[in-house]
Amino acid sequence: MFNNLSDKLDKALHVLKGHGSITEVNVAETLKEVRRALLDADVNFKIAKEFTNKVKEKALGQNVLTTLQPGQLMVKIVKDELTELMGGDVEGINLSGNPSIVLMSGLQGSGKTTFSGKLANYLKNKKTKKPLLVACDVYRPAAIDQLHVVGDQINVEVFSDKGNNDPVAIAQAGVAHAKANGFNVVIIDTAGRLAVDEAMMTEISNIHKAIEPQETLFVVDSMTGQDAVNTAKAFNDILNFDGVILTKLDGDTRGGAAISIKSVVNKPIKFIGTGEKMEAIDVFYPSRMADRILGMGDVVSLVERAQEQFDEEEARKLQKKIAKNQFGFDDFLKQIQQIKKMGNMKDLIGMIPGAGKMMKDIDIDDDAFKGIEAIIHSMTPAERSNPSIINSSRKKRIGKGSGTSVQEVNQLLKQFTQMSKMMKMMQGGGGKRMMQAMKN
Numbered sequence: 001m002f003n004n005l006s007d008k009l010d011k012a013l014h015v016l017k018g019h020g021s022i023t024e025v026n027v028a029e030t031l032k033e034v035r036r037a038l039l040d041a042d043v044n045f046k047i048a049k050e051f052t053n054k055v056k057e058k059a060l061g062q063n064v065l066t067t068l069q070p071g072q073l074m075v076k077i078v079k080d081e082l083t084e085l086m087g088g089d090v091e092g093i094n095l096s097g098n099p100s101i102v103l104m105s106g107l108q109g110s111g112k113t114t115f116s117g118k119l120a121n122y123l124k125n126k127k128t129k130k131p132l133l134v135a136c137d138v139y140r141p142a143a144i145d146q147l148h149v150v151g152d153q154i155n156v157e158v159f160s161d162k163g164n165n166d167p168v169a170i171a172q173a174g175v176a177h178a179k180a181n182g183f184n185v186v187i188i189d190t191a192g193r194l195a196v197d198e199a200m201m202t203e204i205s206n207i208h209k210a211i212e213p214q215e216t217l218f219v220v221d222s223m224t225g226q227d228a229v230n231t232a233k234a235f236n237d238i239l240n241f242d243g244v245i246l247t248k249l250d251g252d253t254r255g256g257a258a259i260s261i262k263s264v265v266n267k268p269i270k271f272i273g274t275g276e277k278m279e280a281i282d283v284f285y286p287s288r289m290a291d292r293i294l295g296m297g298d299v300v301s302l303v304e305r306a307q308e309q310f311d312e313e314e315a316r317k318l319q320k321k322i323a324k325n326q327f328g329f330d331d332f333l334k335q336i337q338q339i340k341k342m343g344n345m346k347d348l349i350g351m352i353p354g355a356g357k358m359m360k361d362i363d364i365d366d367d368a369f370k371g372i373e374a375i376i377h378s379m380t381p382a383e384r385s386n387p388s389i390i391n392s393s394r395k396k397r398i399g400k401g402s403g404t405s406v407q408e409v410n411q412l413l414k415q416f417t418q419m420s421k422m423m424k425m426m427q428g429g430g431g432k433r434m435m436q437a438m439k440n
């Protein structure tokens with residue numbers, strides 16, 4: 001995420017951090033570099049200029065030049081300003097109605113349908129919410145089907161009316177259906193166009209007036225940079241929306257949209273989309289995002305993601321299995337699947353302070369587990385629960401079945417044995433024994 005920008009800001013600030021004496025000249029030089037980095041990231045010129053002016057003002061106000069660690073203080077000022085620019089405090093969505101109506105708006109391809117599904121899934125997992133998805137794109141039958149596919153995937157009901165070509169009527173019928181059937185959140189997916197046009201604006205505005213949503217969200221593809229900001233402005237003029245959803249932040253986004261949008265429309269970014277999967281949704285925390293942009297990682301989000309996937313009941317079962325030496329490849333597979341649900345690998349590593357920078361040029365395949373999974377899938381149930389029966393002819397068969405080699409099968413078996421040993425040691429609380437096992 002934002003690798004290029006992070007890199008350039010790091011270089012700009014590095015000069016200051018490393019300097020024995022900091023002068024007004026090199027502060028000015030640094031700020032010029034910071035501004036250039038922001039412009040390269042497709043941040044609006046005016047915003048970039050205001051940003052560096054504010055940083056300069058603060059730096060002078062806080063007498064940066066005479067403090068003990070001027071470089072650190074400069075980084076802090078830049079971080080605070082960046083946080084402020086992206087919205088300051090985190091803002092949730094308003095779900096006070098019964099049902100609460102959430103209206104999605106945005107261009108075609110921005111990720112509305114995908115995000116509608118992600119939001120429904122996110123709310124469903126909160127247990128107190130029972131969401132209904134409503135398909136209001138009457139122009140593309142495929143769009144309705146797509147929402148149904150998403151709904152099936154996350155087990156959320158989808159309301160649609162394929163023959164009907166009046167999106168306002170469908171939205172109203174969807175809300176009525178929710179009321180009659182005990183849904184407490186209605187998420188309305190609407191039709192977008194490739195560019196802002198009058199017919200689309202009239203339509204979304206009519207839906208908005210008819211259903212009076214508690215929350216109108218504008219979904220925008222962060223890869224579109226300055227265009228994203230212009231589109232946001234056009235939609236906001238008509239809808240006066242409540243918040244922005246920035247999608248596709250997992251891609252090679254330069255960051256301009258994330259940094260500029262708040263100050264142009266004065267509406268907060270509420271969620272971000274970080275992948276195509278239903279789990280790839282995050283609440284937008286300006287301060288955490290600033291940390292990430294400045295290469296400071298985001299451990300808090302990393303821990304939260306791990307917690308989301310953590311199932312206490314499962315963990316207890318697993319503990320028992322480990323204690324009884326019954327931890328098998330099926331359990332291992334489950335663990336891998338949980339890690340995969342946390343997000344894409346590069347994104348996760350980027351959350352570890354310092355690691356993102358170190359690993360930025362290393363291509364981390366999201367299918368890093370593919371080989372391992374294929375090997376495990378090629379094992380029989382008996383082999384999975386009792387790997388010790390895997391002799392050389394079985395290894396050959398597994399290698400062949402999984403499209404890997406006997407060496408790779410051997411390697412996995414060895415790693416698995418070591419891991420099982422280690423887990424048992426850790427459970428027994430024997431730190432010393434664990435150290436011993438590591439030496440062996």
Ligand code: GDP
Nearest residue numbers: 108109110111112113114247248273274275276
């Ligand atoms: P809509 O036309 O606004 O409903 O957009 P869709 O939901 O159909 O999304 C358009 C494309 O973008 C699809 O291929 C999605 O899988 C993809 N997409 C949506 N959100 C994200 C995201 O956060 N990251 C990535 N990488 N792809 C996304």
